[in-house]
Amino acid sequence: MTASANSKSGIRLTHSQRLNWLRLLRTEHIGAVTFRELILFCGSAQRAIEMLPDLNIRGGGMRPLHVPSREDAERELEAIERMGARLVGMGEPDYPAQLKNCEAPPPMLIIKGNGAIFQKPPIAIVGSRNASLVGLKITEQLAHDLGRAGFAIVSGLARGIDAAAHKASLESGTIAVLAGGLDKPYPPENMYLYNAIPENGGALVTEMPMGAEPRQRDFPRRNRIIAGLSLGLVVVEATERSGSLISARMASEMGRTVFAVPGSPLDPRARGTNALLKQGAAIVTEARDVLDVLSPLTGDLLILPATQRTDLLSGLDEDGLHAAATSDVAETTDLHRDRVVDALGPVPVDLDTLVRHTGLDAAQLQLILLELDLAGRILRHPGNRIALKPV
Known part of the structure; x- marks a missing residue:
């Protein structure tokens, strides 16, 4: 199954995609920013779930991440529907348009x-x-x-x-x-x-x-x-x-x-x-x-500067995968990872500073930060700033 679309309702998650999004979002150490980076890096929530063990190990994770089962996700989705509510993914027509225009919006809302x-x-x-x-x-x-x-x-x-x-x-x-x-x-x-x-x-x-x-x-x-x-x-x-x-x-x-x-x-x-x-x-x-x-803003709710650069449901191919997924492009080594960890400390620094200091390209740095995030070793702050988590 693939994400469906029409001119009236826009792109919607399929039932299977919705469950995988929910499983990924409910996984420990995965917040709004990490979720978005995983989707864009891996291409889909299902592929991200499959890649989590390797990414976690590469980031220095000391134990496996707990990923809710498909049955767990089904139970939560059924509980939501029993209450007369719905689970909406960012990019679906029902997702509040104004909320997308902020840094790290929730990937899913009930x-x-x-x-x-x-x-x-x-x-x-x-x-x-x-x-x-x-x-x-x-x-x-x-x-x-x-x-x-x-x-x-x-x-x-x-x-x-x-x-x-x-x-x-x-x-x-x-x-x-x-x-x-x-x-x-x-x-x-x-x-x-x-x-x-x-x-x-x-x-x-x-x-x-x-x-x-x-x-x-x-x-x-x-x-x-x-x-x-x-x-x-x-x-x-x-x-x-x-x-x-x-x-x-x-x-x-x-x-x-x-x-x-x-x-x-x-x-x-x-x-x-x-x-x-x-x-x-x-x-x-x-x-x-x-x-x-x-009053000047009420004619068009989307005229505020958008800080969320990529809609998670845009750019999907016919299989529901992101064509721009970078999982087969960025290559990192332990030496690269150590360079990033050494550059980080308790004071948050922005990504541009990290790129200049480490000499890594943006794709490499994003991948290493994703690995460290999944391993629970960094903290993300507003303004795309990163700090090392206190031991």
Whole structure:
């Protein structure tokens, strides 16, 4: 079977390809960047799975990687479908177009709800879980007015500002990004929103496996998706150590517009937002402030600079393989690998610097980094920077 395509729906994964993508993505040490590099290097997820043992050994892996079986993938896919959701690969028509325009977008998403919501211009609204009454009131007004103006409101289903944003935009359309699996919504008091959002034309989104309980480290990953889904991000209230500031930083790094609602200098919940304003965030006191800035972008959601250079479903041949696969081109030796490891340290460095320092060509370096990544020896940072993992 091969990936199917037509002018109406575009390229879609076959059932077999979807299972292999899921197996590869659920393999340990494989994140969004590594997944993409494996697909492009090996040509397909199936071939990547076959090559994993050799790549892992060459990278210095001390034990075999655990790759979920086809039966494991079938069970997860069936569980997703039982919940009325679908598993969408990057490059398929149902994948949110705006999310592809960020660095290292999730290769696959679990989506429950109306896919048409992603055709609306998206704006994120985030803020404090321990929100003030004034903060909640401002959030409700912003979300309601922006929703009526045609925006989809994106947030994280958390207490406080997130919940207020979702509630005020239920009728116009809202997108909730979950930190855990689709079957593990959090917090429990927002279950009514969890159920109401897809029932009212909105959508629930997560990159996490079914059954995954949300952990503290998963919330920044969720925040990355919130920022990536949106044209801009509004912070209503945030303390100096708020997770909303992480979302704002990620949005700024992605080239999204960051907005902030000013607050009293005496309120700790406004210190983060006031700091954002000092750093150059756009001030927001009403929906018109957002509309004036984003209106030039809403005619075409893809005009932001794209950092993801290759669509994983583009360039497929009739067998569903990437014609540009480089697995039979790049040649590396232990000497090359040692040169890269010696050049790396705890401080992240960019790929161009590594190329210049090691004297290797880009294909050789990408292969060695892929091997080291699978062996769990490096850490990938934003901006295509690499660091050696502490022993």
